[in-house]
Amino acid sequence: MHVLRDRGFVHPVSSEITPRAAYLDRRRWLAWAGSAAATALPGSVAAQGAQSPQARPGKGAALAAARSSVAGALVMDKATPYKDATTYNNFYEFGTDKADPSQHAHTLKTRPWTVAIEGEVKKPGTYDLDTLLKLAPQEERIYRLRCVEGWSMVIPWIGYSLSELIKRVEPTGNAKFVQFVTLADRKQMPGLTSSVLDWPYVEGLRLDEAMHPLTLLSFGMYGEVLPNQNGAPLRLVVPWKYGFKSGKSLVKIRFVDKQPKTSWELAAPSEYGFYSNVNPKVDHPRWSQASERRIGEDGLFAKKRPTLMFNGYEPQVGQLYAGMDLRRQF
Secondary structure: OEEEHHHOEEEOOOOOOOOOOOOOOHHHHHHHHHHHHHOOOOOOHHHOOOOOHHHOOOOOOEOOOEEOOOOOOEOOOOOOOHHHHHHOOOOHHHOOOOOHHHHHHHHOOOOOOEEEEEEOEOOOEEEEHHHHHOOOOOEEEEEEEEOOOOEEEEEEEEEEEHHHHHHHHOEOOOOOEEEEEEOOOOOOOHHHHOOOOOOOOEEEEEHHHHHOOOOEEEEEEOOEEOOHHHOOOOEEEOOOEOHHHOOOOEEEEEEEOOOOOOHHHHHOOOOOOOOOEOOOOOOEOOEOOOEEEEOOOOOOOOOOEEOOHHHHOHHHHHHHHOOOOOOOOO
């Protein structure tokens, strides 16, 4: 365990997880995708009409989606089992232990829900969840998720590119960054009584990062609506950045002209930078980022797998950081 003493909380490292079984060729990946109708991907094109609600992994409301055609949106890795993806989470509003969100997030009420669009846009306003759900066609995207503590997952998300929303609200020429704000309600979120972070939880992206096709506004996973502990009813998914950059349970999206301070920057600026791109060459001050353990696959005694630059999405996003010093601008 690593302790961030000045904030008074334990920041765990994932070393207790289980052998490497990545699908290395397209045929095996297609076989897995085809069998997903009976296992991990009940809402995918392959599964539509083939699975009863009782057979869905979490028995949540179904959320149908077409398979995405966005370049890089469908990795060939084996999907993380649903149980692992929904019981090993970072969502400090419900507690700092990885099991806390799944145990406590039932208190979160996801209806009614609205998201305020503010700042440097021509069309500010408040959008309800149903309007956002219908704003663009839902897609299924299978993304790697790499967390700063050294663990990773592969999750079939459902949503659409955040750029679909951004284009509709029409940012002004002054909009350079996008700030994302998570719900902070002490009645629903027991973790807010702690001083782990300054609440509400705030994250941010450069506008061109937010507009990238891979940046996902997600409403579901594994063919169902998002479980509360995974950021219901809508969250951000930025697959080439460490997981904490993907804000959960969003209630506000603000367009600003200056780089916003994020929650982890404020808590520990020497450890968590604004960009936080997955980079095996830049270690966290207290542990290496060169390798990782895949939840549900890489056991405690298995050799760790190498971490990929930009989490394996370098061909799609590397050009966003051309000319930048990624050691200094971490």
